[in-house]
Amino acid sequence: xxMPNTLLEQSMNHRVTLLLKDGxxxxxxxxxxxxxxxxxxxxxxxxxxxxxxxLGKVILRGNNVVSIAPK
Amino acid sequence: xxMPNTLLEQSMNHRVTLLLKDGxxxxxxxxxxxxxxxxxxxxxxxxxxxxxxxLGKVILRGNNVVSIAPK
Amino acid sequence: xxMPNTLLEQSMNHRVTLLLKDGxxxxxxxxxxxxxxxxxxxxxxxxxxxxxxxLGKVILRGNNVVSIAPK
Amino acid sequence: xxMPNTLLEQSMNHRVTLLLKDGxxxxxxxxxxxxxxxxxxxxxxxxxxxxxxxLGKVILRGNNVVSIAPK
Amino acid sequence: xxMPNTLLEQSMNHRVTLLLKDGxxxxxxxxxxxxxxxxxxxxxxxxxxxxxxxLGKVILRGNNVVSIAPK
Amino acid sequence: xxMPNTLLEQSMNHRVTLLLKDGxxxxxxxxxxxxxxxxxxxxxxxxxxxxxxxLGKVILRGNNVVSIAPK
Amino acid sequence: xxMPNTLLEQSMNHRVTLLLKDGxxxxxxxxxxxxxxxxxxxxxxxxxxxxxxxLGKVILRGNNVVSIAPK
Numbered sequence: 001x002x003m004p005n006t007l008l009e010q011s012m013n014h015r016v017t018l019l020l021k022d023g024x025x026x027x028x029x030x031x032x033x034x035x036x037x038x039x040x041x042x043x044x045x046x047x048x049x050x051x052x053x054x055l056g057k058v059i060l061r062g063n064n065v066v067s068i069a070p071k
Numbered sequence: 072x073x074m075p076n077t078l079l080e081q082s083m084n085h086r087v088t089l090l091l092k093d094g095x096x097x098x099x100x101x102x103x104x105x106x107x108x109x110x111x112x113x114x115x116x117x118x119x120x121x122x123x124x125x126l127g128k129v130i131l132r133g134n135n136v137v138s139i140a141p142k
Numbered sequence: 143x144x145m146p147n148t149l150l151e152q153s154m155n156h157r158v159t160l161l162l163k164d165g166x167x168x169x170x171x172x173x174x175x176x177x178x179x180x181x182x183x184x185x186x187x188x189x190x191x192x193x194x195x196x197l198g199k200v201i202l203r204g205n206n207v208v209s210i211a212p213k
Numbered sequence: 214x215x216m217p218n219t220l221l222e223q224s225m226n227h228r229v230t231l232l233l234k235d236g237x238x239x240x241x242x243x244x245x246x247x248x249x250x251x252x253x254x255x256x257x258x259x260x261x262x263x264x265x266x267x268l269g270k271v272i273l274r275g276n277n278v279v280s281i282a283p284k
Numbered sequence: 285x286x287m288p289n290t291l292l293e294q295s296m297n298h299r300v301t302l303l304l305k306d307g308x309x310x311x312x313x314x315x316x317x318x319x320x321x322x323x324x325x326x327x328x329x330x331x332x333x334x335x336x337x338x339l340g341k342v343i344l345r346g347n348n349v350v351s352i353a354p355k
Numbered sequence: 356x357x358m359p360n361t362l363l364e365q366s367m368n369h370r371v372t373l374l375l376k377d378g379x380x381x382x383x384x385x386x387x388x389x390x391x392x393x394x395x396x397x398x399x400x401x402x403x404x405x406x407x408x409x410l411g412k413v414i415l416r417g418n419n420v421v422s423i424a425p426k
Numbered sequence: 427x428x429m430p431n432t433l434l435e436q437s438m439n440h441r442v443t444l445l446l447k448d449g450x451x452x453x454x455x456x457x458x459x460x461x462x463x464x465x466x467x468x469x470x471x472x473x474x475x476x477x478x479x480x481l482g483k484v485i486l487r488g489n490n491v492v493s494i495a496p497k
Contacts, residue, residue: 001083002103002111004130012427020492021093021135022447032428037109037132038463040428044495059430059494061463064447066091068130069115072154073174073182075201092164092206108180108203137162139201140186143225144245144253146272163235163277179251179274208233210272211257214296215316215324217343234306234348250322250345279304281343282328285367286387286395288414305377305419321393321416350375352414353399356438357458357466359485376448376490392464392487421446423485424470 008033011070016041019066024048028058030070037062079104082141087112090137095119099129101141108133150175153212158183161208166190170200172212179204221246224283229254232279237261241271243283250275292317295354300325303350308332311355312342321346363388366425371396374421379403382426383413392417434459437496442467445492450474454484456496463488 312325383396454467
């Protein structure tokens with residue numbers, strides 16, 4: 001059994017891809033998270049069909065996250 | 072009586088099909104879940120009318136899941 | 143007084159029709175449910191105007207269900 | 214003071230009109246409800262501009278209900 | 285300090301105008317409410333641009349209410 | 356550190372501008388609020404591109420509020 | 427591990443960029459927040475494609491925030 005929280009811990013300091021409820025896709029290095037799956041990403045990039053936008057360090061609210069894929 | 076949680080336990084290490092609130096359909100091997108029905112899938116694939124996208128290992132937030140169908 | 147939970151218990155092993163928030167209509171044999179009205183259906187079919195899709199055994203998240211009609 | 218719950222109790226075995234969040238209007242005999250305002254209706258009919266659809270006995274999830282009007 | 289609950293108590297047996305999340309506007313005599321701001325209105329009228337619809341006695345679910353204006 | 360609640364207390368009896376989830380903008384004198392950020396405004400005005408509508412005394416449900424700007 | 431709350435504390439008195447659920451982007455100096463991630467910003471500016479709007483001091487409700495990027 002791989003608990004979701006355990007996989008998040010294993011993904012610390014690795015890059016992850018987040019899909020948000022509004023359809024945005026973010027990629028960044030996971031450097032922290034809390035019990036509500038709020039997360040802190042570093043070197044975050046938002047990739048859309050047109051371009052890549054660099055966001056740097058970002059706090060993401062857990063209730064806007066649909067899926068988290070460690071790379 | 073087959074409790075939803077019991078069926079999830081029985082589906083461990085089997086492939087399941089998830090329907091998400093945003094209409095996306097994911098298929099992958101269920102390797103973990105928690106009390107909020109957050110799930111961990113392996114060898115995940117997203118199938119749309121146009122194509123299949125390989126997502127690998129993914130954490131899904133339970134509150135975005137509409138239905139779970141074990142294969 | 144017919145409590146909603148009592149009617150669910152009486153509907154066990156009978157076919158029920160579910161209306162989901164996204165407008166989908168599912169029909170299947172109710173074989174389990176929990177306190178959050180998460181449900182397990184067997185021999186589930188999704189009926190749309192165009193066709194019937196067989197879904198087999200399905201876990202439905204209670205917070206996506208609008209109504210449940212025992213047959 | 215007429216508490217919402219008291220009015221629901223007084224409406225038991227009477228017909229009520231429900232407005233749901235998705236805009237649907239249901240009418241049926243209220244035969245039960247619980248603390249979450251989940252309700253059981255009998256002889257339920259859904260009335261749209263085009264037609265009346267008979268739904269029989271139905272469990273309604275309280276969090277989809279906008280208003281309840283006893284007849 | 286006028287607490288929201290205090291103003292509701294002071295509005296008892298007076299007419300209030302409710303704005304609901306779906307944009308509907310209701311006016312009626314407030315005859316009861318509970319801790320979730322579920323309300324009971326009497327002589328309720330729904331006013332749209334085209335017409336006035338008489339709804340009589342209505343239970344409103346608090347989580348669908350945006351604002352309450354005592355008259 | 357200016358806690359959100361502290362700023363609300365300091366804004367008592369001053370005019371504030373509220374942005375609601377449905378995009379409406381209200382301005383009024385804040386005369387009360389509770390732990391859920393339900394608020395009571397007096398001399399409330401709703402300003403749209405076309406006109407100003409006087410709403411008088413209004414209870415606002417906190418879960419519909421996006422932002423509060425003291426004047 | 428950088429907990430989301432710790433990063434918020436470190437961002438105190440620095441400018442942050444907020445993305446809200448309705449797509450709006452706000453930038454301001456973070457001067458306070460609470461356990462629900464309600465925040466207080468000073469010298470807040472809303473930037474859209476057409477213009478910059480000065481909002482001054484603003485309380486933001488945490489459940490409308492998608493992401494927070496310290497500058």
